[in-house]
Amino acid sequence: MAAQVQLVAAALVTLLLATGEVTASEATVSLKDNGYEGVLVAISPSKTISDASEVLFKATQKRAFFRDVKILLPKSWTKTPYDAVALNENFDESDIRVDAPKGVYGNQPYTEQPGGCGDPGLYMHLTPEYLVNDKEADVWGPRSKTLVHEWAKLRWGVFDEFGYPNDEMYPLFYATQNIVEGNVETIVHPNYCANEVLSGKLRDITGSECSYVDDLPDKNCRFIPDEDQVAVSSLMSLYYIANVEEFCGESKRHNLRAPTKQNNKCDHRSVWAVIETHSDFKGNNNPPTSTSSPTKFTVLRQEAAKFALVLDYSYSMRDYDRIKKLQTTARRWILHEVADGSSVGIIKFGGTANVEAPLTMIEGEESRKMLADIIDTKLRKATSIGAGLSRAMNDMLNGEKNAVILLITDGEENTYPYIRDIQAQLVASGIRVVTIAFGETADQQLESIAQQTDGKTYTVFDSDSGSQLLDAFLGALTYQPGDTLADTRVKIHEYPYAGTEKQLRMEFPVDASVGRDMLFQLRTSAVKHTVSAPYLIRPDGTLVETATFDSLIESWTIKVPLAEAGIWTWIADLSGDENYYIQVDITAKARNPDSLPIITRAWASSGPSGVDATVSPVIVYAEVKQGSNPVVGATVRAYISHTSTPDEAIELDLLDNGQGADSQAGDGTYSRYLTQYPFTGRYIVRAQAWNNGSAFINSGFTVNRAPQRRHARSVPAKPLEMQTYCCGSKVPFNAETAESAGEFSRYVAAGSIQVTKIPETGDVLPPSRVTDLQVGGVYQANLTLTWTATGDDLDYGIVSAYEIRFSSNDSDIVDLDAENTTLLTFEDSKQKPELFINAGETVNVTLYLEDFEVGKLYYLVLRAADDVGKLSSFSNVATVFIPNEPTAEPTAEGLATWMIIAIAIAALVVVIAVIACVAASRSRRKGARVPSENPDW
The missing domain is CATH 3.40.50.410 (von Willebrand factor, type A domain)
Structure with missing residues (x-):
């Protein structure tokens, strides 16, 4: 029993690895003579890290391995043996964390990646159960490969190369078309990147054969790869397959047509092409070496x-x-x-x-x-x-x-x-x-x-x-x-005031995650300005009149041991002299010492030499979470002020929609580009988050997530109880089962940044790229497209034009061969006002089917232009199949008529529908197939 406890203890620690400028920790980990040094982890070191080092060495073509690894123990673990006291390592800035399961991920390893292609991740998350339970680890693949898979995201800023269930941007399957003997043949591909086609089966999650919708397997269909494969890449794809040991690159035939997150985020560049541009390897840094050295481990305890x-x-x-x-x-x-x-x-x-x-x-x-x-x-x-x-x-x-x-x-x-x-x-x-x-x-x-x-x-x-x-x-x-995070104070209210009012009465919310040791403080520039002691009113109307004046800090203080959740009020009687001011701040700790409060953390992208905003505009980030569970639907606003104009803050509403500067929708990280720069010099960045009535805590799935292997040698006859791999373009969220965040507010400082160079006068920033172009539907006379509007300057403002290109040949779109694509341009905001709306809102546009041929699969992209003609990059690729007989678009009148007819002939309709479904299913199975040989990648 003691050995088991010790094993769990060895896993319940903080893993720290290098990232980059977001956490300023890349200086801690360095790659010297091919060996990563200064890596701080918290896994039982006997096998996982050593094995991962060998996987990393081979995957990087003998250019990197783990030489020096440190294991950090929490301060409270006084009985666990350690080698030394940690110098300056701490949990809050850790890059890889062993922590409790995150609701939306369960025990799945993942990396928090709020940045774009090539930007290091924030941290890697592993759970104790994943580290000590071999059955749980078997669900996600070998620990050594999993660690390298996540390390690639964390260190080098690359992304997954596979599809996700129920994700429209990164689907599990996609289709291409070939012309065989004059006939159009639709080919269905599982969404992955490999240097050879993977053998396997398609199965419905019920265990039966897959059903099809518009020539593609439906949302319940899964690709079950065989364990024995010829392919050796990619570790960013189905890395759990035994032979897969390398990253996709030019020599490994990168699949640039697959709708993967890597292709979308990195403009179809291969994983290895991105890795080679990192400072670890750029300019032939750390060239191949003959052998790696054994990994050295040191156990540290935090003080x-x-x-x-x-x-x-x-x-x-x-x-x-x-x-x-x-x-x-x-x-x-x-x-x-x-x-x-x-x-x-x-x-x-x-x-x-x-x-x-x-x-x-x-x-x-x-x-x-x-x-x-x-x-x-x-x-x-x-x-x-x-x-x-x-x-x-x-x-x-x-x-x-x-x-x-x-x-x-x-x-x-x-x-x-x-x-x-x-x-x-x-x-x-x-x-x-x-x-x-x-x-x-x-x-x-x-x-x-x-x-x-x-x-x-x-x-x-x-x-x-x-x-x-x-x-x-x-x-x-x-x-x-x-381990003191639950005892850390969070600011839940602030209010500065200088004016002639003689009484201030302000409300503030205390949410269900905080309230312990609530501290109200009213600081005044003159004692005589507060003519009487301030007081609080509880949500039930009772008064808290225990204010004391602390001459050491010239503040009125009220302490509440445990403040009940609800709307509180503070009241202060003042002299009315506008030459004096007050500053009210209210902080509190987690309501329960064993739980975590909703915490907001904010930062802005910067670098050691400041920011050149003409090259890399500042991105402002704010993370709103309770523990590791994202708070979605919050209102988050950043205030950016230059030191020369302190009273003229730029207000920037941060978004968690997966567009523009935001990497993933619903992950609790809100972000936005800063596009206005009045001057060079210092800027102060602060943020506020609150619930405007639509904020929820996404604590994860409510369905059974019992561990099952993600791969199997034989196809099961029973239902496939496979884990839902998370998360692609957005974090799954169900408002009906989610917990309301309650009425809350948070205030946090993001620090200051130095902007060394700003754009010249005029419009110099292009629109940001659209990444969620989708086909809404195909009807009798038209098809609809939908996307999130981009802005005139990156993700701010309103664009002036959109151009859409499409072709039935995917090569024309991937290679952007303008001569072989059809171009549609929308640039008149008066004729198409629904297209030209504020960045972040949803755009819908209708295209006429007369521009398309029936029975063909089409590929579409778009890009935006601002008022001086600056163009965004091309969007993600959307696909649409034009059926021979498109369905009629439903209308309110048509629906009512249909309902009347349906009542009269319901039995006949059911019979016809069953016969039609059977016939259509047989027809589709003949016309669509999974490729048996590698497509032309």
Whole structure:
């Protein structure tokens, strides 16, 4: 029994691998002399990783393997043996995670990929059950191959090369046509990529033969490949087949016609073609080597965070009342936000730096108050940021694990040592640096030092009343151990106000996922501005009149041990003097310590040298989830402000629709391109998420998901109880069975970014690509197409024209041979107003069948143009079969007549329908077939 517990414990840990700029962790993992180093995982290392290393070595043509792997244990696992204490690894920024099953995925391994082709994933997710239960692992294929399959997504930004059940964009089957002896023959293909045709059978999930609709197998049909195959690729396709050990590439006959996610996201480029452009291999980096070396494993245990507050006390901090804002926010952070068990030390710097408080463990109110009292407002001459960083690195955090420097400054250094003088040593130390810059003139090195140490960077407007500074302090708390996540505070309400109102009455929601230790704080710029103590009104109408004034942070505070879910109200009586302001912030923890709250996390794409928006426009992301379950249908808005115009925020509604900047619909990650750039320089990015009445928590499937093998040597006679592989173009969601998210709101800071170059005056951004072109239906005189509207500038605005190309030869479409395609152009918004609508809305268009020949399969693509003629890339390929006798389009009158006739001759209709179905089924089986030889790929 003890051995079994130990095995489970070895699996219930955090796996960390490299990704890229989104999580700033690619610097942690490096490929040196063909061996990946710095890989941190949490699997029992005896076999899985070692086997995966050999699979990776062969798949990359002897150019990469796993040399150095570290296993991270949670801080709370005090009885599990380990080799060393983790330096700076933590759960919240992990790239591969062993965690509880995610509802929509169950025990299926998956990689979170919010970016596009070539963009690294966020993290890989594996479950304990998958790692320790061989039966569960058998469902998804060998663990070693599965790990390499997901590593390719995580590290190199490639995608699956197979279809998904009930996915219109990435179907399980697709069709092509050949002309044989003058007759058109439809050929049905299972959706995969392989260098040879795979042998296998088609079976309905009931175990019987498949049924067909328009020459294609229906949604219940599955392709069951044989285990013995000649094909050796692709690991991004049916990787569980024994012989499959390589990626599809030019030499492995990439199937660029298959409607796979890889073809759609990467413009029909092969997996290996994308991998070769990654910095791991580009320019002949890490050329083939003769052998790989054995994988080295080290077990680490995470420790509580050690925070060194490095505070700027130079005279420039008196401008705009910066030092006063710093004092009150830092005190609040110490008194209320830092978790028990963490350690905090304080360093103040001007021209020199002094340690005011050594690292002190937070153990109750006394230790918190002692540290908070040290933060005063006495300033000093000169500014040496380097001196403050040096004291933190050499005197306070030297040799400490999970060490974080929280640097707060206006960034105007004028005395040696400077940041540049100690930067290299600081980067080498393993200490993370979180920088908070006041104002627009702060040194740009602040972003650089944060990024190079895998830290974060924030900017605070001088006009800020305290909310931005608090958000930045809260952002540093993500470096606490992951097993404290349920005790992490989330901001559920904020409200700044400066005006003449004498009473403010504001409502705020407390949702069912939070409420424990709710903390209401009203900070005021003058004590006399609040003429009486504020109070709360519970959802049932009773009052909470327990406000106390905390002179340390100049705030009114109300603590509620457990706030019931519902709409609360706060009321504050003010002096009415517009020269004063208040700032209200309300935070809470998870309602139950054993569950997780709805959490919003936001970030913006950036790089170590800033953003060149003329090449790669900024993408703003916000993830809204409860644990690992996505919150869908939320309203998510980003606010992007330049430091020179703090009161003129660009409002950007983020979308989770799988279009434009968004990679997958319904995954809980909302995103949008930033297309407006007033100036170069620093931008502050914040986000808010709330329920506008349509938000649900997608906790997954309610049907039986009992493990069954995804492949079998023989075709079963009983129903196929195969797992539903998730997820293609969208995450499955059923509003009827999903849990309402309730009325909630969340506020979060995404940090700041540096934009080094912006587009010149004029329209320079093209529309983004349409990725969900679909055929709505074929009727007597026409067919309908539908897609999500793209924008004039990427995914913003309204396009000026669409052009549609189609052909009965798929080569014409894949190769974009304009001479052999039929072109239809729509560019008059007055004649076709339904086509020219805001980005993100659904477009429907009707095409006349006179442009098509009956009995043929057609392939269609489209692209958009803006008002200056800039064109988007071509969309995904949609297919439609034009039957010899298209059905009549139903109308309201026709439907009513049909109902009357149906009542009179119901019995006859049933008989005719049965005979017709049998005949049609036999006819289709003769006309459609699965190819027995490789198509012309």
